[in-house]
Amino acid sequence: MTVLPFLLVATIAGTTALLIRGSQRWSTAVAVGGLGGMAVLAAGFGPTTGVRIAGTTLAASDWLRLFALLGSIVGLLLVAVDAATKHEPDVPGIIVLGLGSAVLALALTDPGTAVAAATAGGLAGILVAAPVGAAARAVFVGVRELRALAIAGALAIGATAWIGRPFGELGIAPAVFGLAYLAFALAVAIRFGAIPFHLWAARLADAAPGVALPLLMAWGPAAFAAIALVWIDRSVAPLGLPLDTERSILATIGALSVVLGLVAAWIQDDLEHVVGYTIAADAGFVVLALAGLDPAVWAPSRTWLLVFVVGRSAFAAWVVALHGAFGTRRLLELAGWARRAPVLAVALAVGAVAAVGWPGLVAWQARADLARLALPDVVATLVAWAPLGATAIYARILWIGLQPPGPAVRTGVGERPAWPIRWRHRPMVGVAGLERLLERLAHAFGGVLDQLWALPAAARLNRVPLASIAALVLAGLAFAISGGGFGVSAAAGAVPAIETPTDNGPGFQPVPGPSAGPPASARPTAAPTFTFVPIGGSPASSPGSTGSGPDGSGPSGSAITGD
Amino acid sequence: MNPALAALAAITIGGAVLAVAGHDPRAVLLGILVVLLGGPLVADPWPDPVAILVRIAATLLAVRLVAIGLRGEALTGGTRIGWPAEALVAAAAAVVGFGSHGLGAPALGPPEAQATGFALIALAIAPLATGRDTLRLAVGALLLLVGAGSVRIALDAPPSQAEHLVGALLTIAIGGAIAVLATAARAAGGLAAVGAGRPGESRPRPPDAHRPPARRTRAGAGAGAGAGAGAPILEPAPREGRSGGDRGRVGDRPGERPERQ
Numbered sequence: 001m002t003v004l005p006f007l008l009v010a011t012i013a014g015t016t017a018l019l020i021r022g023s024q025r026w027s028t029a030v031a032v033g034g035l036g037g038m039a040v041l042a043a044g045f046g047p048t049t050g051v052r053i054a055g056t057t058l059a060a061s062d063w064l065r066l067f068a069l070l071g072s073i074v075g076l077l078l079v080a081v082d083a084a085t086k087h088e089p090d091v092p093g094i095i096v097l098g099l100g101s102a103v104l105a106l107a108l109t110d111p112g113t114a115v116a117a118a119t120a121g122g123l124a125g126i127l128v129a130a131p132v133g134a135a136a137r138a139v140f141v142g143v144r145e146l147r148a149l150a151i152a153g154a155l156a157i158g159a160t161a162w163i164g165r166p167f168g169e170l171g172i173a174p175a176v177f178g179l180a181y182l183a184f185a186l187a188v189a190i191r192f193g194a195i196p197f198h199l200w201a202a203r204l205a206d207a208a209p210g211v212a213l214p215l216l217m218a219w220g221p222a223a224f225a226a227i228a229l230v231w232i233d234r235s236v237a238p239l240g241l242p243l244d245t246e247r248s249i250l251a252t253i254g255a256l257s258v259v260l261g262l263v264a265a266w267i268q269d270d271l272e273h274v275v276g277y278t279i280a281a282d283a284g285f286v287v288l289a290l291a292g293l294d295p296a297v298w299a300p301s302r303t304w305l306l307v308f309v310v311g312r313s314a315f316a317a318w319v320v321a322l323h324g325a326f327g328t329r330r331l332l333e334l335a336g337w338a339r340r341a342p343v344l345a346v347a348l349a350v351g352a353v354a355a356v357g358w359p360g361l362v363a364w365q366a367r368a369d370l371a372r373l374a375l376p377d378v379v380a381t382l383v384a385w386a387p388l389g390a391t392a393i394y395a396r397i398l399w400i401g402l403q404p405p406g407p408a409v410r411t412g413v414g415e416r417p418a419w420p421i422r423w424r425h426r427p428m429v430g431v432a433g434l435e436r437l438l439e440r441l442a443h444a445f446g447g448v449l450d451q452l453w454a455l456p457a458a459a460r461l462n463r464v465p466l467a468s469i470a471a472l473v474l475a476g477l478a479f480a481i482s483g484g485g486f487g488v489s490a491a492a493g494a495v496p497a498i499e500t501p502t503d504n505g506p507g508f509q510p511v512p513g514p515s516a517g518p519p520a521s522a523r524p525t526a527a528p529t530f531t532f533v534p535i536g537g538s539p540a541s542s543p544g545s546t547g548s549g550p551d552g553s554g555p556s557g558s559a560i561t562g563d
Numbered sequence: 564m565n566p567a568l569a570a571l572a573a574i575t576i577g578g579a580v581l582a583v584a585g586h587d588p589r590a591v592l593l594g595i596l597v598v599l600l601g602g603p604l605v606a607d608p609w610p611d612p613v614a615i616l617v618r619i620a621a622t623l624l625a626v627r628l629v630a631i632g633l634r635g636e637a638l639t640g641g642t643r644i645g646w647p648a649e650a651l652v653a654a655a656a657a658v659v660g661f662g663s664h665g666l667g668a669p670a671l672g673p674p675e676a677q678a679t680g681f682a683l684i685a686l687a688i689a690p691l692a693t694g695r696d697t698l699r700l701a702v703g704a705l706l707l708l709v710g711a712g713s714v715r716i717a718l719d720a721p722p723s724q725a726e727h728l729v730g731a732l733l734t735i736a737i738g739g740a741i742a743v744l745a746t747a748a749r750a751a752g753g754l755a756a757v758g759a760g761r762p763g764e765s766r767p768r769p770p771d772a773h774r775p776p777a778r779r780t781r782a783g784a785g786a787g788a789g790a791g792a793g794a795p796i797l798e799p800a801p802r803e804g805r806s807g808g809d810r811g812r813v814g815d816r817p818g819e820r821p822e823r824q
Contacts, residue, residue, distance in 0.1 A: 116729045120729070124739070132743070151707065160719075161715035165720070
């Protein structure tokens, strides 16, 4: 199956959910239905399928399938947590549309177009970052986000156009490629809010709903970063140019983000800010991946992207569930939360283990590889082990939760489940055995019906337990992904082979193969001769092939499969 | 030089000057309309008719969204140095862009597009860096993205239909974003409200800028103690509109039981 049905469902469901957001129940129902459908459709993505549309190819891949599937499931759980707690009217629709735009960007085979799609998806997030009715400062936050998105988008569009054409003699100047490389990588850092570009992102937690933070700060930027990784892998890395200065700048930004992000998260009192800074810290490893400029960075970077987005989504959902239960996100007011919300305590512990990991775990190994490929050995070791410091953050939160309950927690609502009605005892009037048997059956049937009628009320009555369970499921999902579940490692290193119908019936579209040599744009040729592979495309390390033209023509060494 | 493209570029740059310098929201809207319509058309070869139609439709929708966000607004910040100065900045940048077409290497697009792109980017810098007005800042962001798109047209191969389609989506998205920001700013006190809470401002920054939730927690609403184990957990806030929200539903208050019929 191609990505087209997925995109259609995302567009229809997201737009509808936004249009009817005044009716919260219907909006949520449409979003839930859409996300459920998207999950089913994403599971059916064929890794070799592509579809020609409007002069370009929308290509699926194993990694894109996993990204879309996990995004749909995570979105579903986030909407569930939102519906059970604060219920922000714009969030369900924005989650659906944001995920759709991310998948569209990842499916496009042209980098400039993909960047535009990813930027458009980010702009949709402003609806939740600066909602009508929020404080004036929320507008300031929204404007800052718009500015960051515009700058990042402009840098990336300029970079992709800059080296997407023949250069002639200028092609031998490393500075040309270095500037383009640096521009796109900085655009990614800006989108993620990596330190020192973190001010807009840090303030985002002041205004945007907690449940939307993963979309605004992780899923959307992750799609943007995936585009950058493929573009760099195809256009810059094969040149083997001495871009040490650019790499040093990026490696410094990445390492600083990892370390300072964790420090900033440690000193925060507001849990949404803790989420924001841990996202900035994890995003540091993505920036390190951009600094790698090595084919070996391919698999760990794409593994880490999936681990990162699911893990941070789980943490954000946990914070929203806790906020919904006790009405505050401030740690100092949350003393004793774990005593009244043990499921959330377990979710935090599971999420913490997934986020920190241990040597040998897939997530840990991916981080270590990214640090090793971008940094000197000593610094790489320090940065790779830095996430252990996050243990202190989670331990602090848990320690506060084990204290005697404070006023907010005492007056808040715990997780103990409740049921709105009791089982009614009906008097028996039958005399004979058969008569009494039939009466008992009728009573049992009536009692079950009574309970079924009470299900909606029970759902409203158990919002905190339901939100806690959703947060726990998300934490479990994060743990599974960190451990390499769902075939993360295989999908991250998958080689694409795209099958597309042609005018003459079923056929195969030549796919740009993994480039081993310099892109043709570096050579004084007359036409643009290297282009993009699908975002879920192949590493540049595969030998024996060169790039191909934008229409898929030209030398190609890619694998092409068919019936 | 292609005279038609040069004229289109001049009109587009004129629209951008109007957008950043105008104090009347209607003038700013007109400027945005001209920029969004003209930017993609400064290309050689021209986009095909379908792509042009898609761009026009997206532009009209985006401008309509912005118009909704600005409805009733009498005055915006505009420029402080006057439109002639902005026009000179744009003209200078356009000359630089035209003269440096290809940036030292053969380019696949027309030089007029690069002139347009440079002018738009130059005009975007001041609003983005120093703007205190929501609309002005947002117009700066719009010009930056459209300008980058024009530079891309100048350097690279002509955009495909898909690129025009995604560009149209981007146009709608940025129009919607501007509309949302303008509406939120006006609800919060006016387009200049973006200055509130800026770093360095003497007033203390409020701890939370979230919109009040549609449903308040008992603890958050200060509803008092007594929500013990098994008690209903969240109360709906009063909602405006027709339906009245979830108020009065079973399960929203402690100890409430649904009545069987």
